[in-house]
Amino acid sequence: MPQLLIELFSEEIPARMQGAAARDLERMASERLKAAGLTWDALTTYAGPRRLTLVVEGLPVATPDREEEVKGPRTSAPEQALEGFLRKTGLTKEQLTDRDGVWFAVVASQGVQTTAVVPEMVDQIVRGFPWPKSMRWGSGTLRWVRPLKRIVALFDGAVVPFDIDGIPSSDMTEGHRFMGSGQPFAVRDFADYRARLEQEFVLLDAADRRLRILEAAKAVCAERGLVLVDDDGLLEEVAGLAEWPTPILGDMDPAFLDLPPEVIRLSMKVHQKYFAVRDPARDGLAPNFVVVANVEASDGGRALAGGNSRVLSARLNDARFFWDEDRKVGFDTWLKKLEGVTFHAKLGTLADRVERIAALAREIAPLLGADPDQAERAARLAKADLASGMVGEFPELQGIMGGYYARDLAAPFPLEGGRVGDGGGGTASPVSPQDSAAGSTDDRVNAADRTQAASTPTQPSPLQGEGSALADAIRDHYKPQGPNDTVPTAPLTVAVALADKLDTLVGFFAIDERPTGSKDPFALRRAALGVIRLLIANGCRLKVSSVVRVHSAHFPRRFGESDLSQAGEEVELLLFFADRLKVLLRDQGQRHDLVDAVFALGDDDLVRIVRRVEALGTFLATDxxxxxxxxxxxxxxxxxxxxxxxxxxxxxxxxxRLVLPQEQALAASVQRARMDVETAVAAEDFAGAMRALAALRAPVDDFFVGVMVNSDVPEERDNRLKLLGQVRDVMGQVADFGLIAG
Incomplete structure (x- = not known):
């Protein structure tokens, strides 16, 4: 069957928009083809630096004939309404059908050629495309992300003629801006289009560009005995910047290696789009980088590498300035600055937030096996680096830099793990997203794994060296932020991380700023999921309701608020945790209704709840x-x-009064099960509690087979109802089975 090929060729499309653009093009084309009654075998879209491409295989040459039933006015409606309906359908009154006092019309439409559908479809897509930002150019009315230059429209090898705002469709496209022939060329179909583009140094598929970057980057590193530091986010972005990506290995001044590795990597990634490189022989970052050029240079890229090296040196010199200046200032000055930074208009300053977190960390520390004094100290210092110069320049490094600054500056960099990029630093976000209550970014900046002496400051540092555990708590207290982020296990870190997230949740629920629909501007869903993961991963037996109740006292009451309304907020927050727990357990294969059944018992120990849910899920999977x-x-x-x-x-x-053997057996089984379930639940042996319930299965089945509950003898009826009530009560010790589907 015929093939449809559409290409929208423009000036450079921002890399961050390309993935969504490909998905939007697929969605919009599918919707419009379906609306026209067309079917197809395969529909694929591609996005690159200068083009969006749509190819549809197996389209019929024409849309099918269709009949559609249209509902009209009631038969008792005024004559004018009927006349309007007849004009709309093009039918006469005799052709209408009266059904239950309403006029219905069957409107037949004849199929049209697919080539007649394509122009309108492309016009609607172009004019209604949901770019995050778009522009208008020249004297036209069209808006596109960048000026639209060409439109390829081929169906079954022939051009589909149309015009959009002065841009005619054709079979002509262009290759690479610099390496191509420089002349437009005609294409016949998708196979020819893709092959000709590759001859013109354009890789159409983003997956091909990513693979080329990764393989070539690893190859140029291997030639020098180095290893590329993987970064999937950067790889995705760079694949959208170059049509013919060519990785080049460059050198940087080794003197910059005395900076924290996260600073080096972030300078490379954010400002220059470079990949970091490590030296496996020294188990640390190497004084090199990989830049992805959009050309194959005649000198092998030496000039490009040299120019990029000079630009990187300028960036790293800026970073060194912030590093050195921050080490002359210290935590006391930064903490003082937080008094003038508003966290939220209704929740006070960042300094107020620090006080709340410190008080909460001290309170929960003993429950986690952490020292209360250290927990309070770590919590007081955790937000200080938000006022530092380095975090002001690189907001993604909040927490990470605080960990560095809290250590003895004469000590080696405290790095963990076995490879560069594995888990040394925490996921971080700018002051405005994370700690001025405006959400947060998903960018990860992982710590490098090496031990290296820090440079000695030119002046004595006012920072006093803090303990390693305390510094780690400062560094990692934002964790976990995303579903793939690691969960801290050190008791001190867990205490501060929990205090930070719980303060956020209690505070915003107190001022009635909670997520609605898909909107979550203060990242409360992520905070709740972080609390749940921290508690479960570390087996923390924390009564969430008690913590919420006590911590709520740190927030001012709204005018006219009563204890009852505050209790209502506590219940809403617990339900919010239940919803997040459902998400987590659903991702692990558990059913959400089991979470409801266990939460209905009023338990708020999340570790115990998860154990109950797991045992319940296993039990319900049996006969x-x-x-x-x-x-x-x-x-x-x-x-x-x-x-x-x-x-x-x-x-x-x-x-x-139990006269039948079936009811006698059930009564005896209920008594045994009650004691066994109570013992097992008290010992938190939920698998044992399920085994005790399993013993009720046969007696319950036999009871319903051999016993008539609604006996004509009132005493027998009452006794049997009591027995059924006891069955329900015994099972209710484990979960509310009434909330379980099935």
Missing amino acids: DGTNLLAGYKRASNILRAEEKKGPIPTGMVDLN
């Missing part, structure tokens, strides 16, 4: 679990039906 759940629901339905008639009997079962 005993499935059948006992069915029995529970049947018992609950009977009890609910009786409750509608009036109060149902409660209290102890009269064993003397």
Whole structure:
């Protein structure tokens, strides 16, 4: 079947917009083709520095004939309404159908050639494309991310003629801006288009560009005995900057290696789009970098490498200035500056926030095995680097720089792990996103793994060396931020990280600034997920409700607020944690309804909740679990039906009135199960509690087979209802089975 090829050729498209543009093009084209009644075999889009491409395989040459039923006015409506409906459909009154007092019309439409659909589709896509930013140029009305130059439109090898704001469709495109022939060339179909572009030094597919960058970068490093430091985010970005990417290895001044490796890598990545390089022989960063050029230079890239080296030296000299100046200032000065920085208009300054975090860290430290004095000290220093020069220049390094500054400056850089880029520093974000309550970035700056002497300051430093554990707590207290971020395990770090996130959550819930829909400007969902991961990964037995209740006292009451409304905020925050826990457990393969069933018990120990959910999920996956759940629901339905008639009997079962063997066996099983479940739950042996419930499966089944609950003898009926109530109560010690689907 025929193939449709569309190319929208323009000036350079920002790399950060290309991935979303390809997805938007796929979505918009699919919607419009479906609306026209067309089907296809495959639809693929490509995005690059200067072009968006759409190829659709297996399109029919024409849309199918269609019949559509259209609902009209009521038969009792005024004559004018009927006349308008007839004009709209092009039918007569005799051709309408009266159904239940409403006019219906069947409108038939004849199929049209696909070539008649394409021009309107492309016009709608171009004029309605959702670029984050767009521009208008010349005297036209068209808006595009950058000036649109050409449109390729081929169907079954022939040009589909149309014009958009003076830009005609054709079969002509262009190759690489510098390495290509410099002349437009015609293409016949997608295979020819892709091959001709490659001959003109253009790799159409972003995956091909990424692979070329990665393989060539590793190769140029290997020639010098070096290893590339992987950075998927940078690789994605650079693949959108060059149509014919050519990695070149450059040299930098080795003297800059006395800077923290995160500073070096961030200077390379953010300002210059360079990859860092490490020396496996020295297990540290090498005085080199990899720059991805968009040309193959005749001198092998020596001139390009030299020029980029000089630019990098200027950037690193700026970083050295901030590094040296910060070490002359110190924490006391920075903490004083935080008194003048507003965290949120309703939550005070950053200094106020530091006081709250310090108080909370001290309170929860003993529960985590951390020293309260150290926890308070670390929390007081954790936000200080927000006022430093280095974090002002590189906001992504908040926390990381605080960890460096808190150490003895005469000591080697404290780096962890076995490879550069593995987990030394925390994920960080600028002051405005993270600690002025405006969300945060997902960029990661990983610490390098090497030990290297720090440069001695030209003047005595006012910083006093802090302990390694305390410095690590400052460095890592923002963790974990993303789903792939590591979770701290050191008790001191966990205490400060929990205090930081809990203060954020309690504070914003107190001022009624909570997520709505997809909007979460203060990253509260991520904060809650961070609390959950910290508690679960470290087995922290923290009563979240107690912490929330106590910490709420640090926030001013709103006018007219009562204790009841404050309690309501506490409940809402706990439900918020339940929602985040559902997300986490769902990603691990657990069912969200099991979280609801366990949360309904009123437990807020997240570690215990997860253990209950895991045991419950395992139990319900068995035949005993499935059948006992069915029995529970049947018992609950009977009890609910009786409750509608009036109060149902409660209290102890009269064993003397149990006349049938099935009810006698169930009563005995319930008694044993009650004791076994209570013992197991008290010991937090939830698997044991499930085994105790499993023993009820056969007696419950037999009871419903052999016993009529609604006996004609009132005493028997009441006794049997009490027995079913006891079954429900025993199972309710483990979870609210009524909230479980199935």
